[in-house]
Amino acid sequence: MFEKILIANRGEIALRVVRAAREMGIATVAVHSTADSDAMHVRMADESVCIGPPSGAQSYLSVPAIIAACEVTGAEAIHPGYGFLSENAGFVQVVEDHDLTFIGPTAEHIRIMGDKITAKDTMKKLGVPCVPGSDGGVATLEEAKRLGEEMGYPVIIKATAGGGGRGMKVAQNAGEMEKAFLTARAEGKSNFGNDEVYIEKYLTTPRHIEIQVFGDGKGRAVHLGERDCSLQRRHQKVFEEAPGPAISAEERAAIGKTCADAVARINYTGAGTIEFLYENGEFYFIEMNTRLQVEHPVTEAIFGVDLVREQIRVASGMEMSFQQEDLTINGHSIEVRINAEKLPNFAPCPGRITQYHAPGGLGVRMDSALYDGYSIPPYYDSLIGKLIVHGRDRPEALARLNRALGELIVDGVDTTVPLFHALLQEEDVLTGNYNIHWLEHWLETNLGDG
Numbered sequence: 001m002f003e004k005i006l007i008a009n010r011g012e013i014a015l016r017v018v019r020a021a022r023e024m025g026i027a028t029v030a031v032h033s034t035a036d037s038d039a040m041h042v043r044m045a046d047e048s049v050c051i052g053p054p055s056g057a058q059s060y061l062s063v064p065a066i067i068a069a070c071e072v073t074g075a076e077a078i079h080p081g082y083g084f085l086s087e088n089a090g091f092v093q094v095v096e097d098h099d100l101t102f103i104g105p106t107a108e109h110i111r112i113m114g115d116k117i118t119a120k121d122t123m124k125k126l127g128v129p130c131v132p133g134s135d136g137g138v139a140t141l142e143e144a145k146r147l148g149e150e151m152g153y154p155v156i157i158k159a160t161a162g163g164g165g166r167g168m169k170v171a172q173n174a175g176e177m178e179k180a181f182l183t184a185r186a187e188g189k190s191n192f193g194n195d196e197v198y199i200e201k202y203l204t205t206p207r208h209i210e211i212q213v214f215g216d217g218k219g220r221a222v223h224l225g226e227r228d229c230s231l232q233r234r235h236q237k238v239f240e241e242a243p244g245p246a247i248s249a250e251e252r253a254a255i256g257k258t259c260a261d262a263v264a265r266i267n268y269t270g271a272g273t274i275e276f277l278y279e280n281g282e283f284y285f286i287e288m289n290t291r292l293q294v295e296h297p298v299t300e301a302i303f304g305v306d307l308v309r310e311q312i313r314v315a316s317g318m319e320m321s322f323q324q325e326d327l328t329i330n331g332h333s334i335e336v337r338i339n340a341e342k343l344p345n346f347a348p349c350p351g352r353i354t355q356y357h358a359p360g361g362l363g364v365r366m367d368s369a370l371y372d373g374y375s376i377p378p379y380y381d382s383l384i385g386k387l388i389v390h391g392r393d394r395p396e397a398l399a400r401l402n403r404a405l406g407e408l409i410v411d412g413v414d415t416t417v418p419l420f421h422a423l424l425q426e427e428d429v430l431t432g433n434y435n436i437h438w439l440e441h442w443l444e445t446n447l448g449d450g
């Protein structure tokens, strides 16, 4: 086992990793920009190293600075959290070249899953069901139009290198194809330096269902069920739950096994998430994330496992601490993402926290790096906390969420908390009757956000 690890991240996720490491008796090194000198992850880690100015590009994304911080402190392994360098195959290669361990999958797996055409092709060969669409890239507008006619509209044109909802355009009919095709290509080129695109059937009322998988890198893998993350704004998740209210035990077992078998066959290491759209009882693969997800705590709650601890164990060469038969679901869990944002337009709202009180009690977990007097810097994303509740069933989890939101105090900045109070009044949210478009429609109708 490692004696010391470095955490190449900030905020709540850096703190999350510090906590797992401390319980395992592993020392931690925090890295931080000059804007984060007073951040909680810096206070809580055993050591810290300033790695650059506020801009992410010059600090949390600076590979030489992070490698140097490992060398100076003697850290043996790097946990990347999510975002920043977590899905950067080039970084993983540099880490390995310096005889350090990356706590995550191999550079090769990150590369395969980072290119959506290659990812889809790989998954198809591994027996994972995919959205019907083009066989690989589509080079010309003529071919795109021919495919549109063949598949039937609407279709979605996606940049193979896309991410974060960018590089995706929907064509409702043949007349919209030219613009959608050229825009998706241009966005791929300008945002990701790659103009290759492919085409998929556009599903009109799907849910977003993702399967958590975990592999030991030696051909053994398990699944930890699904999360329903359909409540999204601009393709960003805001409310996640497990198990999914629309998924039966039989469906879970079948798609879970398909996913676990697929990642076992490629000797996948560590945590991964296989994302699907789910419509009319069918699953359609869209992409795989080769890292820990923001919403991993809902899975931890219902399975009673620590996914970060497991990542560290497997990266150090130890066996996974569970097998598929050990993994049984207990109750229901919901996470809401608390962002420093001002409604109705979700404008980022950095600033000083004058008062902070975290909710507590049975079945409540607050993952946040906030404290009284903390100043949220304007340079990074606006997630300031995740409130996760766990109950014996969905109604109990919803009641607990309502109760916990009522206890939470975050003064000094605007947050997305009022959104969740309002959503908990909605019949569709209470009954789990929603799809990936539900929240956008609700926001338009109720807040005029569009």
Ligand code: ADP
Binding pocket: 131, 156, 162, 163, 164, 165, 166, 200, 201, 202, 203, 204, 206, 208, 235, 275, 277, 286, 287, 436
């Ligand atoms: P990104 O990597 O940018 O997050 P994804 O491929 O994961 O892109 O898709 C993000 C979201 O876009 C999905 O959660 C879904 O809301 C929507 N989406 C993607 N593909 C389709 C499709 N074929 N039909 C309908 N919606 C889609």
